[in-house]
Amino acid sequence: MFKFNKVFSPTATQEEVFLDTQPLIRSVLDGYNVCIFAYGQTGSGKTYTMSGPSTSSKADWGVNYRALNDLFHLSRNRKGTYMYEVGVQMVEIYNEQVRDLLASDGSQRKLGIWSISQPNGLAVPDASMLPVKSTQDVLELMQIGQANRAVGATALNERSSRSHSVLTVHVRGVDLKTEATLRGSLHLVDLAGSERVDRSEATGDRLKEAQHINKSLSALGDVISALAQKSNHVPYRNSKLTQVLQSSLGGQAKTLMFVQINPDVESFSETISTLKFAERVSGVELGAARSSKEGKDVRELMEQVASLKETIARKDEEIEQLQELKDIGAQRHGNNLLRQSSSTPGFQSLVATQPGRRLSGVGMTNTTNKILLDPECSDYSDRHSDPGSHQSMDDLKPHNENLEQIKLVREDARPAFPADDELLRFGDADSEERLSDISDSVLSMGTETDGSISSVVEFTLFPESNKQPQIKTEKITKVQSRIPKPLQQKKGPTPSVRPKLNNPLKSPSIRKGATTQASTSAGKSLKRWQ
Numbered sequence: 001m002f003k004f005n006k007v008f009s010p011t012a013t014q015e016e017v018f019l020d021t022q023p024l025i026r027s028v029l030d031g032y033n034v035c036i037f038a039y040g041q042t043g044s045g046k047t048y049t050m051s052g053p054s055t056s057s058k059a060d061w062g063v064n065y066r067a068l069n070d071l072f073h074l075s076r077n078r079k080g081t082y083m084y085e086v087g088v089q090m091v092e093i094y095n096e097q098v099r100d101l102l103a104s105d106g107s108q109r110k111l112g113i114w115s116i117s118q119p120n121g122l123a124v125p126d127a128s129m130l131p132v133k134s135t136q137d138v139l140e141l142m143q144i145g146q147a148n149r150a151v152g153a154t155a156l157n158e159r160s161s162r163s164h165s166v167l168t169v170h171v172r173g174v175d176l177k178t179e180a181t182l183r184g185s186l187h188l189v190d191l192a193g194s195e196r197v198d199r200s201e202a203t204g205d206r207l208k209e210a211q212h213i214n215k216s217l218s219a220l221g222d223v224i225s226a227l228a229q230k231s232n233h234v235p236y237r238n239s240k241l242t243q244v245l246q247s248s249l250g251g252q253a254k255t256l257m258f259v260q261i262n263p264d265v266e267s268f269s270e271t272i273s274t275l276k277f278a279e280r281v282s283g284v285e286l287g288a289a290r291s292s293k294e295g296k297d298v299r300e301l302m303e304q305v306a307s308l309k310e311t312i313a314r315k316d317e318e319i320e321q322l323q324e325l326k327d328i329g330a331q332r333h334g335n336n337l338l339r340q341s342s343s344t345p346g347f348q349s350l351v352a353t354q355p356g357r358r359l360s361g362v363g364m365t366n367t368t369n370k371i372l373l374d375p376e377c378s379d380y381s382d383r384h385s386d387p388g389s390h391q392s393m394d395d396l397k398p399h400n401e402n403l404e405q406i407k408l409v410r411e412d413a414r415p416a417f418p419a420d421d422e423l424l425r426f427g428d429a430d431s432e433e434r435l436s437d438i439s440d441s442v443l444s445m446g447t448e449t450d451g452s453i454s455s456v457v458e459f460t461l462f463p464e465s466n467k468q469p470q471i472k473t474e475k476i477t478k479v480q481s482r483i484p485k486p487l488q489q490k491k492g493p494t495p496s497v498r499p500k501l502n503n504p505l506k507s508p509s510i511r512k513g514a515t516t517q518a519s520t521s522a523g524k525s526l527k528r529w530q
């Protein structure tokens with residue numbers, strides 16, 4: 001006996017299946033990250049559910065088209081209150097390589113995965129992101145993506161998907177009243193079918209593909225198990241699939257899994273293992289889903305807290321500087337020349353700076369003092385100083401002449417700030433440099449979560465219109481350069497990406513559903529992401 005949220009019979013229509021997922025999909029427009037994936041043995045109907053058997057008849061549309069159609073419909077209804085932008089990425093994971101299905105040149109260059117959990121779900125930042133404004137745009141783009149996807153004939157499915165495909169819809173909404181921005185993303189994942197290679201009669205390249213597919217699905221199972229057991233270590237890094245889906249599997253996303261099973265008796269053992277897998281998945285608690293709307297509020301509050309902390313620190317400095325002035329005044333008054341040394345017990349204030357450096361005070365209260373001759377102190381001072389504090393320190397100049405050329409900072413001053421420091425420098429040159437380093441070259445892989453970096457990514461994805469630092473412009477330029485060329489240039493049903501594509505019988509991989517007509521119209525309507 002197995003228990004699931006809902007069971008659809010073979011006669012269920014595409015519309016019925018979609019209606020059950022609709023509320024989940026709609027929450028993308030409220031700033032949630034949503035992931036829907038289809039799992040099941042080969043030939044059981046994953047592609048049928050996600051994409052549908054054809055796009056020519058609306059009744060045949062699968063979840064992908066209906067989802068985007070619904071998002072456009074809803075965003076039109078909200079046009080008085082929200083302005084939405086929608087962008088689409090489509091990648092496949094084939095033989096443990098992530099490839100761009102919407103690449104302009106049809107190239108299959110290997111893409112890196114950014115494994116840091118991000119609120120915007122941008123796991124593969126280098127994949128082409130194309131703007132879509134209507135369901136028609138989506139249909140055309142997805143036909144290109146489907147056409148580029150690796151498929152092949154197996155004994156169990158004559159058009160079997162040999163890769164996992166991930167369609168990601170990125171949404172950015174601006175509240176027209178408050179100008180608050182929200183971001184949501186929707187991953188629509190059509191997994192490659194698990195298969196018993198003896199039944200699928202795979203050999204050669206097909207066997208290799210099957211082994212990769214089974215290995216990555218088993219890695220997905222391991223991740224699910226670890227999550228279900230609330231294990232400290234979740235092995236996301238064991239496959240590209242789990243890396244790409246990391247933010248949806250363990251994060252604050254809303255995740256739904258369709259499980260397809262074959263009703264025929266020969267598939268009994270696969271059906272049982274699929275159902276067991278689904279049962280494990282349904283036992284995973286992801287925790288409360290979080291909207292980027294909430295995230296924004298929290299971020300704004302944290303920024304306010306950081307700013308208040310800095311103001312308090314500055315006031316402390318000023319008080320101490322005034323105290324210092326007072327002490328110096330008293331000493332001068334008594335004709336005592338001030339002598340300072342690092343060993344002076346109870347030394348309570350910043351004193352001086354190195355020549356040519358900007359001066360800033362660091363307040364001290366009840367912690368141990370330490371003298372640092374580290375030149376980096378100037379950076380620290382620069383970051384945490386303002387014209388007000390310079391002014392007050394300038395006032396000290398005449399009194400500082402006899403003091404040693406040292407910098408004094410509170411021993412715990414640096415460690416006390418880093419988190420706030422990151423927050424305050426959010427989006428500044430340093431952070432953007434880091435981002436550009438990561439997205440321009442080999443991407444790091446790891447399981448760490450870093451809110452500050454992910455937030456920067458968020459800004460880069462949909463650049464704010466009123467402030468566009470350099471990095472954002474670069475990012476846009478790159479995306480533009482990857483827009484697919486108009487497909488009328490392409491001859492024949494398949495892009496020349498994989499070898500031996502013209503002979504499906506011999507070829508390990510053919511392209512699915514590439515029609516010249518669809519591709520041509522798609523080429524016309526492709527727009528640049530702005």
Ligand SMILES: Nc1ncnc2c1ncn2[C@@H]1O[C@H](COP(=O)(O)OP(=O)(O)OP(=O)(O)O)[C@@H](O)[C@H]1O
Nearest residue numbers: 041042043044045046047048053157160161192193
């Ligand atoms: N509910 C359904 N009603 C009618 N036909 C279906 C249904 N589900 C699947 N099929 C048909 O079964 C065949 C296999 O389906 P599909 O290609 O979607 O399987 P799959 O799970 O994606 O396979 P693979 O993992 O090999 O890619 C297709 O011809 C499809 O049209």
